[in-house]
């Protein structure tokens with residue numbers, strides 16, 4: 397047989413979060429002890445999926461829910477998501493679809509909206525799934541830069557300047573991965589107004605919505621106007637500590653005459669892939685209608701780890717760090733001048749000090765700036781060791 401040439405659309409797909417593992421594996425094979433601050437999964441760090449989630453799934457399997465589910469999701473899961481959307485102030489949810497992780501909800505919503513050559517406003521820094529899917533759809537990423545000087549809030553003027561005739565929507569990640577910023581109400585309202593004015597679909601990624609520090613308020617963007625076309629993404633991966641359960645959903649909201657054809661296109665795609673994991677859907681009503689007893693102790697621990705992260709990194713000469721307000725990420729800035737890229741810096745940090753982080757370039761960052769992403773899920777002892785290793789590493793430069 398002749399050599400098999402992969403499709404061109406795969407050439408630009410990068411995924412720094414997983415790509416860095418190649419460097420880490422080499423260092424490990426060479427005998428280096430590694431401290432992993434790169435994985436956005438609470439489970440390997442000792443946080444447990446709550447029993448009420450796992451019990452519901454096991455009971456559903458035992459009850460025989462192992463056949464296909466309806467394509468949009470079971471009635472019980474869809475109704476629970478609808479009631480939860482209403483509680484968040486999303487009054488005009490038109491369609492709800494349950495998916496294999498939040499990732500599939502995002503991919504289906506993008507696939508149903510974007511033609512080749514269209515563009516989507518994506519936050520930089522932001523979670524790299526959006527640019528990966530855009531590459532697959534042969535659509536363009538239209539980056540807008542979050543304002544580091546203003547706690548990584550969205551700079552609405554910057555967004556405004558970037559809208560053009562091919563712009564179909566805007567992604568907002570709130571709380572943001574990798575910065576941990578939580579969107580302020582005033583800015584959220586300005587973004588919704590802008591989306592309405594320019595006919596943009598708002599993709600509101602709220603997968604970290606209940607992981608908030610310091611009394612922060614979380615706002616569902618779709619709740620700010622009944623006129624805005626929005627898809628709100630959420631799931632069990634982060635707040636319910638179950639990323640491997642692969643359970644997510646999308647909520648399409650807006651006036652029926654605006655979003656009707658769009659959600660019917662999403663429905664076609666959901667039918668074509670049959671359904672999301674059937675038994676796992678049994679956990680959705682239990683999670684959304686419970687009182688989240690696992691969250692207070694989890695947030696207390698995460699807050700301590702967030703504080704250590706912010707304090708220890710801010711004290712290192714050559715590093716500055718905006719204090720995260722939500723999720724479990726920090727996105728410190730490297731202040732050094734010189735030719736070393738953040739990718740090279742991260743690779744050297746792994747090889748010399750065994751600390752695994754992800755280069756900022758993997759999330760998009762303002763040209764000329766260098767950052768790295770830290771996951772502060774590991775316990776205090778590991779974090780302290782990692783940050784003192786980073787201190788030594790910077791001192792040795």
Ligand SMILES: Cc1ncc(COP(=O)(O)O)c(C=O)c1O
Pocket residue numbers: 436496497498499500523525569572573601603631632633639642643644
């Ligand atoms: C902002 C954001 N959206 C979506 C996802 C994907 O979620 P899921 O694991 O439910 O597919 C992640 C995972 O890290 C994320 O950080």
